[in-house]
Amino acid sequence: MLRISEMKKSSLILLILIGLLSGWGIAYYRIHHWTGKDATIENGCWRGQNLAEVGTNQLLTARIAVATLYALNPSEVIYLVANSDSKGEELSSENDYVIKGIPLDARYWSITLYAEDYFLVPNEADKFSYNLHNVRYESDSSFVINISTLKKEHNWLPSGDKGKFYMTIRMYHPQEHVYKDIQSVQLPTIEKATR
Amino acid sequence: MIVVFAAVAGYFLTIYITPRYILLKIKFNSGSKMNVPVYSDVMTDKDRHVVMPNPDFLYVASGYNLWSGPIRITGKMPDSTYSSVAFYADNTLNYFIRNDRQTPDKEYSFILTRNEEDKTKYPNEEVIVSPSEFGTILTRILIDKPENIEKLKEVQRSFKVKELNK
Numbered sequence: 054m055l056r057i058s059e060m061k062k063s064s065l066i067l068l069i070l071i072g073l074l075s076g077w078g079i080a081y082y083r084i085h086h087w088t089g090k091d092a093t094i095e096n097g098c099w100r101g102q103n104l105a106e107v108g109t110n111q112l113l114t115a116r117i118a119v120a121t122l123y124a125l126n127p128s129e130v131i132y133l134v135a136n137s138d139s140k141g142e143e144l145s146s147e148n149d150y151v152i153k154g155i156p157l158d159a160r161y162w163s164i165t166l167y168a169e170d171y172f173l174v175p176n177e178a179d180k181f182s183y184n185l186h187n188v189r190y191e192s193d194s195s196f197v198i199n200i201s202t203l204k205k206e207h208n209w210l211p212s213g214d215k216g217k218f219y220m221t222i223r224m225y226h227p228q229e230h231v232y233k234d235i236q237s238v239q240l241p242t243i244e245k246a247t248r
Numbered sequence: 249m250i251v252v253f254a255a256v257a258g259y260f261l262t263i264y265i266t267p268r269y270i271l272l273k274i275k276f277n278s279g280s281k282m283n284v285p286v287y288s289d290v291m292t293d294k295d296r297h298v299v300m301p302n303p304d305f306l307y308v309a310s311g312y313n314l315w316s317g318p319i320r321i322t323g324k325m326p327d328s329t330y331s332s333v334a335f336y337a338d339n340t341l342n343y344f345i346r347n348d349r350q351t352p353d354k355e356y357s358f359i360l361t362r363n364e365e366d367k368t369k370y371p372n373e374e375v376i377v378s379p380s381e382f383g384t385i386l387t388r389i390l391i392d393k394p395e396n397i398e399k400l401k402e403v404q405r406s407f408k409v410k411e412l413n414k
Contacts (some may be wrong), residue, residue, distance in 0.1 A: 065250065068250045068251050068254065069250060069251075069254045070254075071251055071254070072250065072251040072252065072253065072254020072255040072256075072257070072258060073254045073255070073257065073258035073261075074258065075251070075254075075255040075258065076254065076255035076256060076257060076258025076259035076260075076261070076262065077258045077259070077261075077262045079255070079259055080258070080259045080260075080262035080263050080266075081262060084262075084263065084266055111260070111263045111264065112263055114263075114267055114339060114340070114341060115262075115263045115266040115267055117267075117340065118266055118267035118270045118271075118339070118340040119266065119270065119299070122270060122274075122298050122299050122300070122340055123298060123334070123336060123340065123342070123384065123386050124342065125332070125334055125342055125345060126342050126345060128345075129332065129334075129345055129347065160330065161304075161330050161390055163302065163304055165300075165302065165303070167300060170299075171299035171300050172293065172295075172296050172299060172300075172301070173291065173292060173293040173295070173301060173303065174293060175293040176293070179292060179293075181291075181292070181293070181303045182302070182303050182304060184304055186392055186393065221300065223302065225330055225390075226330075226347075226349075
């Protein structure tokens, strides 16, 4: 009788452990593998989350802590992330890309390249981003940023040699229309380029 | 049925713990002390404590601990460029922010506490009630022009944290 009871106890503990581990695994995967499919903001290849939901949405809170720790409230800044080009293909340092855009309607904006681990990519130029102040504009006030492992003459953003990477747009104090209808804002395109 | 209940518990527990674990990991890895500001230089690929650093900013970070009472935070903001002071709870959520446009005289002073009653104890101060005992204060200063960096570093250094019960 005692043995049966002990066996039941062991089985119970084992079942609880299996359950806890499964729950942990599912949560870990959902936190760390954000595909953008459940993004609340979408515009071209750029995806974002409505950070006003942070706090009530615990999964989003955990994702923010992992991928964009210390993000600010949307009243201060809008963050947008691209992990694919304008054709939907995953960004990779095996390819070159050109980012073409017009100045964004915000007090300060920047475009930054991050490695898959969300840190800046080591490179000989120590160049990690461009912003409204340091990007070189074309004669029509647009800009072209060249993403490549190989040095480019203007607006070179080195992509390193580690494969997958992300682009992030930050818009600090954007104009009212950006908040009202971000889907209609003309954001930069990311096109694959020939080497 | 037991497996399902345990899985649901494991799922929500992981989601709850993750932000707090990350905050503790950063504190442990950086070796920084509580209520002591850390003044960072311009971010590069070598800065690997906090994900997605912005290389356009000068940061000051200070983990806070209100266990022994309220703290006073003081500092200045630059005249010409974006700056902000943001407060984050132990779950890494931003619950308060003040930027340069909201600070016309370019100087700020806050009392950070856990107790609502401190608002009456410090009637002439701006009192912020923290939702948690622990958290982080993060100051951002935008480097608008490279030639301004030394001047902006002076502003960065004006950020101070003082424990009021010490």
